[in-house]
Amino acid sequence: MSRAVRAPDLAGAAQWRQCVTVCATNRWDGVKLHDRSLAEQLARHVPVLYVDPPISPATPRRRADIAAPASPRVRMVADNLAQLAPVVLPGLRRRGVATANSEIVRRQIRRAVRDLGVPVAALVEADVLLPAFGAARERLRVYWAQDDYAGGAALLGLDPVRVQVAEVRVAAKADVVITASPVVHDKLAALGASPILIPYGCDPEAFAGVETAADPEDVDLPGPVAGLVGHINARIDLGLLEAVAEAGHSLLLVGPIDPTFEPDRMRALLGRKNVVSVGRKPAESLPSYLKAIDVGLVPYVDTAFNRGSFPLKTLEYLAAGRAAVSTDLPATRWLDSSLIVTATTPPEFEAAVAAELQRERSGQLAAARRAFAESHSWARRAADFAAAIRVTRPDGSVSISGGDRPGGTQ
Structure with missing residues (x-):
């Protein structure tokens, strides 16, 4: 199967002198996650070709949110951003199909880059099973290790050994290895890489209007309220949510619930009036x-995958001026802030939530939370990323974040 990339209108790229190709793990048109957040900010430093994770004609059968693909398409999505949506064979990363x-x-990337007509300064790869190194004749090969892929392989129905072997190969081929969490940084360092730690960030501007936002029409809970924003699935420690609810605290859940995740317990939890x-x-x-x-909750269960993750929601709660109570994750320890309360067992977690709920909403405390989140913004992370992959602005300068806690550390 070799589909031609559809002829695009790329007038917006006429002034590009170079670009960075980012092979993402999340679709541009889906829920905005870390890939898109970084790409948007990175595009302030250098033009970006954002490559969606590939889909096949069979993908819409199991993903109702994805339309049937026609042909690979490259399009301009912003002044300094183009996007390519690759189409591949059914089976995606299955053995025997992944190589093809x-x-x-x-x-498809090679054709898209040819259409853009600019050299590729770096190709950033995050998919260890479908690596695209060499596709764009890039000057620099960058492996972006976003999670402990082997630790989470079972959640995706993949063989952890196969994933681990693939990751070692990709890291060995990379000129630069960038990790998103302390655990993944240490893991790859132990395997002989020289990784740079640039954790996920947040978008403070997206939460600047929280206090003046309209009240949600579908929430009728007495305050104060504890809340979880995000997917509710096997990564969540349901016992912690149950402890919060059983203590009588108002609990708001915002996000999709995996129907296979503890259905009986979830039904009982959702049946509570609070x-x-x-x-x-x-x-x-x-x-x-x-x-x-x-109070925003980060109730992650203790697994290898969660230990290797860097939850976006922690910084987003703080960017909104809200308290944050999290389980004791390495990423939380790395943030090293008294503004984030950690607790592990259900009684400890409920007690921490109760204590934070009893605090009065303080403008000074909310400002401190927002300032901390701002020091970990995606703008700062992108500046560190640009410096790590040695790309420059049009004027030839290289910006670094200059934050209180720089992300780029080796």
Whole structure:
């Protein structure tokens, strides 16, 4: 299978002198996550070709949110941003198919880069099973290790050994290795890489209007309110949410619930009068729901995958001026802030939530939380990323974040 990239209107790229190709793990048109947040900020330093994770004609059968693909398409999505949506064979990363699909992705990237007509300064790869290194004749090969992929392989129905072997190979081929969490940094360092730690950031501007946002119409809970924003699935320690609800605290859940995740316990939790679940909400509506929340929760279960992650929601709660109570994750320890309360067992977690709920909403405390989140913004992370992959602004300068806690550390 070799589909030609559809002829695009790329007038917006006429002034590009170079670009960075980012092979993402999340679609540009899906929920805005770390890949898109970084790409948007990185585009302030250098033009970016954002490559969606590939899909096949079979993908829409199991993903109702994805339309049937026609042909690979490259399009301008912003002044300094182009996007390519690769189409591959059914089976995606399955053994026996992954090699062919990896080559298909490389060919489609190669054609897209040819259409853009600029050299590629760096190709950033985050998919260890469908690596695209070499597709764009890039000057620099960058491996962006976003999570402990081997630790989370079972959640995706993949063989952890296969994933680990693939990651070692990709890291060995990379000129630069960038990790998103302290655990993944240490893991790859132990394997002989020289990784740079640049954790995930947040978008403070997206939460600047929380206090003036409209009240959500589908939330009727007495305050104060504890809340969880995000997917509710096997990564969540349900016992911690149960402890909060059983103590009588108002609990708001914002995000999709995996129907296979502890269905009986979830049904019992959602049956409580002090618990409201509003399901998935678009990003632009989140300020309204965060306005209703006094304490944001990060109740992750202790697994290898979670230990290797860097939850976005912790910084987003703080960016909204809200308290944050989290389980004791390495990422939380790295942030090293008294503004984030950690607790592990259900009684400890409930007690921490209760203590934060009893605090009066203080303008000074909310400002401190927002200032901390600002020091970990995606703008700062992108500046560190640009410096790490040695790209320059049009004037030839290289910006670094200059934050209180720089992300780029080796």
